[in-house]
Amino acid sequence: MSRIGVFVCHCGENISRTVDVEQVAKAAGEIPGVAFSCDYKYMCSDPGQTLLKKAVAEHKLDGVLVAACSPRMHEKTFRKAAEAAGLNPYLCEMANIREHCSWVHEDRDMATAKAKDIVKLMVERVRKGKSLAPITVPVTKRALVIGGGIAGIQAALDIADAGHRVVLVEREPSIGGHMAQLSETFPTLDCSQCIMTPKMVDVANHPNITLFTYSEIEKVDGYIGNFQVTVKHKARSVDESKCTGCGICMTKCPKKKIPNEFDQGHGMRPAIYVPFPQAVPNTPVIDRENCTMFQSGKCGVCAKVCGPGAVDYEQKDTFTVEDVGAIVVATGFKLYTIDRKPEGSPIQGYGEFGYGTIPDIIDGMTFERLASASGPTGGKILRPSDGKEPKQVVFIQCVGSRAREKGISYCSKVCCMYTAKHTMLYHHKVHDGQAYVFFMDARTPGKGYDEFWRRAVEEEEAVYIRGMVSRMYQRGDKIVVMGSDIQVGVQVEIEADLVVLATAVQPQDGADLLAQKLGISYDKYNFYSEAHAKLKPVECATAGIYLAGACQGPKDIPDTVSQASAAAAKVMTLFAKDKLERDPVVAKVNEKYCVGCFACKKVCAYGAIEEKEIRDRQGNLIKKVAYVNPGVCGGCGTCQATCPSKSIELDGYTDEQIMAMIEAL
Amino acid sequence: MHAATKQHDFEPKIVAFVCTWCTYAGADLAGTSRMQYPPNVRVLKFPCTGRIDPVFILRAFQKGADGVLVSGCHPGDCHYMAGNFHARRRFAAFRALLDFVGVDLNRLQFSWVSAAEGGKWVDVVTELTERVRTMGPMPEFKELEHEEQWSGAINTPELKEAYDSIG
Numbered sequence: 153m154s155r156i157g158v159f160v161c162h163c164g165e166n167i168s169r170t171v172d173v174e175q176v177a178k179a180a181g182e183i184p185g186v187a188f189s190c191d192y193k194y195m196c197s198d199p200g201q202t203l204l205k206k207a208v209a210e211h212k213l214d215g216v217l218v219a220a221c222s223p224r225m226h227e228k229t230f231r232k233a234a235e236a237a238g239l240n241p242y243l244c245e246m247a248n249i250r251e252h253c254s255w256v257h258e259d260r261d262m263a264t265a266k267a268k269d270i271v272k273l274m275v276e277r278v279r280k281g282k283s284l285a286p287i288t289v290p291v292t293k294r295a296l297v298i299g300g301g302i303a304g305i306q307a308a309l310d311i312a313d314a315g316h317r318v319v320l321v322e323r324e325p326s327i328g329g330h331m332a333q334l335s336e337t338f339p340t341l342d343c344s345q346c347i348m349t350p351k352m353v354d355v356a357n358h359p360n361i362t363l364f365t366y367s368e369i370e371k372v373d374g375y376i377g378n379f380q381v382t383v384k385h386k387a388r389s390v391d392e393s394k395c396t397g398c399g400i401c402m403t404k405c406p407k408k409k410i411p412n413e414f415d416q417g418h419g420m421r422p423a424i425y426v427p428f429p430q431a432v433p434n435t436p437v438i439d440r441e442n443c444t445m446f447q448s449g450k451c452g453v454c455a456k457v458c459g460p461g462a463v464d465y466e467q468k469d470t471f472t473v474e475d476v477g478a479i480v481v482a483t484g485f486k487l488y489t490i491d492r493k494p495e496g497s498p499i500q501g502y503g504e505f506g507y508g509t510i511p512d513i514i515d516g517m518t519f520e521r522l523a524s525a526s527g528p529t530g531g532k533i534l535r536p537s538d539g540k541e542p543k544q545v546v547f548i549q550c551v552g553s554r555a556r557e558k559g560i561s562y563c564s565k566v567c568c569m570y571t572a573k574h575t576m577l578y579h580h581k582v583h584d585g586q587a588y589v590f591f592m593d594a595r596t597p598g599k600g601y602d603e604f605w606r607r608a609v610e611e612e613e614a615v616y617i618r619g620m621v622s623r624m625y626q627r628g629d630k631i632v633v634m635g636s637d638i639q640v641g642v643q644v645e646i647e648a649d650l651v652v653l654a655t656a657v658q659p660q661d662g663a664d665l666l667a668q669k670l671g672i673s674y675d676k677y678n679f680y681s682e683a684h685a686k687l688k689p690v691e692c693a694t695a696g697i698y699l700a701g702a703c704q705g706p707k708d709i710p711d712t713v714s715q716a717s718a719a720a721a722k723v724m725t726l727f728a729k730d731k732l733e734r735d736p737v738v739a740k741v742n743e744k745y746c747v748g749c750f751a752c753k754k755v756c757a758y759g760a761i762e763e764k765e766i767r768d769r770q771g772n773l774i775k776k777v778a779y780v781n782p783g784v785c786g787g788c789g790t791c792q793a794t795c796p797s798k799s800i801e802l803d804g805y806t807d808e809q810i811m812a813m814i815e816a817l
Numbered sequence: 818m819h820a821a822t823k824q825h826d827f828e829p830k831i832v833a834f835v836c837t838w839c840t841y842a843g844a845d846l847a848g849t850s851r852m853q854y855p856p857n858v859r860v861l862k863f864p865c866t867g868r869i870d871p872v873f874i875l876r877a878f879q880k881g882a883d884g885v886l887v888s889g890c891h892p893g894d895c896h897y898m899a900g901n902f903h904a905r906r907r908f909a910a911f912r913a914l915l916d917f918v919g920v921d922l923n924r925l926q927f928s929w930v931s932a933a934e935g936g937k938w939v940d941v942v943t944e945l946t947e948r949v950r951t952m953g954p955m956p957e958f959k960e961l962e963h964e965e966q967w968s969g970a971i972n973t974p975e976l977k978e979a980y981d982s983i984g
Contacts, residue, residue: 222845223862224845248860250848251844251845251849252844252848255849256852256854256939257853257856262856266856273861757900758897758898787864788864788865788896789867790897790900793867793870793904802868805863811873814861814873814880
């Protein structure tokens with residue numbers, strides 16, 4: 153590099169006020185190898201950029217240094233200008249003499265001296281710089297969506313509608329997730345099934361969507377644009393290709409008294425079952441733990457009654473490898489079960505509330521099932537213990553949520569609204585009943601949300617008591633709820649027939665294990681972490697993986713759907729190009745000197761380093777060396793600082809460049 | 818008069834090795850907030866503190882640095898997930914080595930400065946500059962550099978004569 157151009161910017165007066173820019177330009181011109189130097193009032197302006205382009209042509213410059221503001225501000229601008237002038241953009245650098253010099257020093261002489269030094273250092277960097285070409289990696293235009301709740305369904309449909317193929321993987325026998333369990337949804341009281349099931353059917357019928365239910369993610373390899381995902385298809389014991397969904401097996405199954413998970417254990421199902429009538433796919437699955445055939449080897453009724461012969465007791469788990477270019481994680485949430493303290497967790501249960509021991513203390517999702525027309529009570533609000541209609545119902549908010557002393561400090565976000573909804577549903581179904589709500593705050597941000605909450609209080613006559621409950625116990629067939637009303641400043645005691653707890657929203661079981669397979673980060677509660685809380689709320693720090701829904705943090709349906717569509721849009725952006733272009737600041741191995749110790753492999757946080765075999769013409773192994781996959785490399789350079797033989801180098805930050813800068817100190 | 822503009826007998830040379838995501842941005846923030854600090858520091862930007870080879874620090878001392886600052890993202894904030902953890906381990910070992918060879922560890926500082934901590938950047942730089950100023954120049958490594966030159970180039974008449982005499 154011998155013909156470098158240095159352009160010193162005044163930045164109006166921002167730099168020239170404390171730095172003598174003419175002197176800096178003059179000093180730069182005297183550095184060996186600098187062919188041209190000048191100063192200009194606004195380098196970033198159009199005339200400034202034209203000046204740069206002209207100088208490159210006139211003086212045949214082969215490197216450019218702009219001494220101006222922070223590279224974080226205008227590096228892209230000047231690299232583009234350099235590129236337009238026919239230079240490789242990576243041969244254009246910036247010397248930061250504004251943020252790091254003129255703005256932070258008052259003494260003109262010292263600031264000028266420092267600016268000269270900064271320019272001197274950066275000239276060395278330009279001198280030792282290399283032309284770099286952007287790295288391109290091919291993109292497999294097929295997406296994987298993990299989780300078949302509303303988030304996964306929305307993301308899958310959006311991507312599929314854009315014309316890309318989608319693989320949707322769901323752990324349960326049917327898609328639908330928690331939204332399918334809900335009775336009606338706030339703030340409009342739409343029937344959840346009515347708006348959810350058509351979308352489920354769309355997924356099943358969409359030509360671009362491959363649906364794998366009762367399946368889990370086993371392994372994830374690869375990187376953005378090129379993931380290889382191993383999917384485990386759990387044995388359903390029913391051949392999906394043969395089953396017609398007639399359901400005769402379910403009616404004939406002799407074992408019918410198994411608590412139905414979909415109804416929160418309040419309804420019953422047979423051992424061969426679909427979770428709920430509108431399930432997609434409508435293919436039953438055999439619950440092997442409860443099936444007589446699997447437990448004792450005697451029965452086989454379902455196989456005998458099945459016309460198409462779809463029941464297959466010999467079926468085994470199978471695995472497929474799916475090639476995808478992007479992954480949307482939409483694994484959703486579960487509700488905090490407060491009766492048991494999860495093993496090895498700092499979270500403490502609410503033994504004092506009697507949940508799990510007093511049958512008429514239920515959680516919010518169970519209330520949804522009681523209120524649902526397809527639920528175990530056919531939509532009648534009947535309490536679990538004796539099937540009577542409860543006349544006094546107490547709702548308790550923030551059970552688990554916002555309770556630091558119990559181990560969860562976050563707000564679960566949806567409970568204020570769904571409790572208000574529950575009081576309405578209750579009032580609509582039990583006209584002479586009274587609903588009480590113990591609450592800390594009513595948090596109702598959202599379109600039409602506060603109006604909805606006010607309706608619950610003002611029109612539907614729910615009594616809101618600000619305060620928490622200290623204890624609940626059974627007295628006869630009533631539950632005595634002892635709490636405080638902190639607004640009035642008195643202790644209150646309510647004899648309730650039914651108590652509904654708005655328990656905290658938590659990530660799904662195994663969320664951490666899935667995150668480890670995907671290589672994405674998660675917080676201390678196991679919620680997945682986004683790349684930036686405000687500006688990258690959908691992306692994971694791991695390129696090519698996106699988040700949708702409550703797996704990232706508690707979310708209501710509108711937010712979940714918005715985020716799912718946003719994730720889909722991100723996937724489509726990725727798929728819009730055939731090749732993926734990325735910054736070429738990646739490590740490269742000098743295979744001649746690499747001894748194959750793989751110290752670099754141990755420190756690489758991206759798993760970008762692979763073992764490569766070098767063979768002679770006869771195919772004999774000569775040695776193993778490291779190979780950096782440029783598509784995966786993040787460009788941190790930790791490998792280079794670690795390499796004992798200095799045979800791995802980070803482009804853009806080579807030892808030669810840095811040493812040259814230090815030499816110029 | 819502000820500390821940054823006072824005239825002193827000795828102006829130490831401070832070299833800062835910083836990561837681009839946190840500390841470089843923090844120093845930018847100090848600039849946009851118009852904070853003031855001594856102009857003795859020269860900043861070298863790296864993608865990550867994990868990229869910083871201890872050799873760079875030795876070389877900086879050889880080339881006349883009186884104090885060296887290494888700064889990056891706080892633990893857990895690394896843009897590259899774990900680079901700063903590797904850096905932390907590396908420098909823990911390196912400091913012990915420098916201590917062993919007799920370098921006053923007060924000349925070397927390792928601090929976390931996030932992109933939001935313009936004030937902390939100013940404090941760290943000011944403190945290190947003032948501390949090194951009271952310690953005076955550091956000639957030991959500069960002398961080492963001369964020795965290194967002797968072993969390589971034949972650039973003094975005495976050496977040239979000695980070589981010529983060997984024939």
